[in-house]
Amino acid sequence: MSIWHQRWDENRIGFHRSEANPTLTDHWAKLGHESSTDVLVPLCGKSLDMHWLIEQGHCVTGIEFVEKAVVQFFQDCSVAPILESRNEGTKYSTGDIKIYQADFFQVQPDESPFSAWYDRAALVALPPSLRTQYVDQLRKLTTPDAKGLMVTFDYPKEEMQGPPFALSDDEVKELFAPYFTIERLQFTDLTEEEERDLSRCSLSVFVLTRR
Template identity: 45%
Template sequence: MAFWQHRWATEHIGWHRAVHNDQMVEHWPSIGAPEGCEVLVPLCGKSLDMHWLAERGHAVVGLELVEQGVKAFFDEAGLSPERTEHADHVRHSSGPFTLLQGDALGLAPGTVQADAWYDRAAMIALPDTMREAYVEQLRQQTKPGAVGLLITFAYPQKEMDGPPFALHDEDVHRFFAEGFDVECLERLVLDDERERGLSSITSSVFKLTRT
């Protein structure tokens, strides 16, 4: 938590993009999320991708650790959210957006019951030791049959200290082996990321279905 608070305080938030994610735009329609459904966005920050989802009629529920990230999202959207304090989180709501600020890995089961979820920068923000707890939160905050779109970032972990932490295809299959169907939709070589000094970088897009 302190790490991410420091990143926000010093504006080291390079994971945020000024445009929508191309892989999300291409592949979201193919996962079959119900029309107008509730979509969970873990570790959401101020991601513009949430606006894209809302523009397609979805109710967006973001989970965020740092209050500054929640404030930045609503401020930049020109929205004044209603704020409600709960035992394990603070709820900020305005229009199609509800952002829950608190321990994103420690919410009470059933706090959210989403029909779908979207992860571009959550699982890769977590070290391997925290990913099992993350997947368990997905189980607890989604309905049976919920569908998810996961976008990964993979490289030789020894070549760089995360975050982002490497998330390889085999890791996805390992963490989602129980209680999920896993389908790889695309795998890309990211030549435009080579300035990081890494020998190889790939990104995969997965459709996940909670069984």
């Protein structure tokens, strides 16, 4: 069982927010996506950000490998999705939202390639050893001109064992600069606010544009 299955099993989902994330609502419009654009949400959990994107007119495709998270997402909004069994897992569909209950690294959604994506607590949820694979899979699932919003978290690595795993600016550059232009939209020092005992801690929001 993965640490994520265990966390969902034990309801240790402190990352889940009870409303749409301000990093999304404050910045999404700056990406300039048409409301008809389908948005990929990797490692989506049962995030309410997906509802916010739908309210903006988008169709959303989430990918999440824990069944409980996917089931709760639909239960919480009282919607009965259609289930389709596939090689990689199960596809849950309603009109404007599809969630693939599957490993992000294995799945090839019918809706791909996407020209838009939103990563909050996705890349930083993965151990550093999977980061290159994450970027490769993201490139596989997106169009050559795709644009996404990514929220990251940084702190001195020796002070905490993730998730969330610290992701420094240098690491963002190393991972994405060969394939994407990188623009930072927000930097927030969270050192005072964070309950974790970290000597330094910050959140950044980036726009990544494939090139």
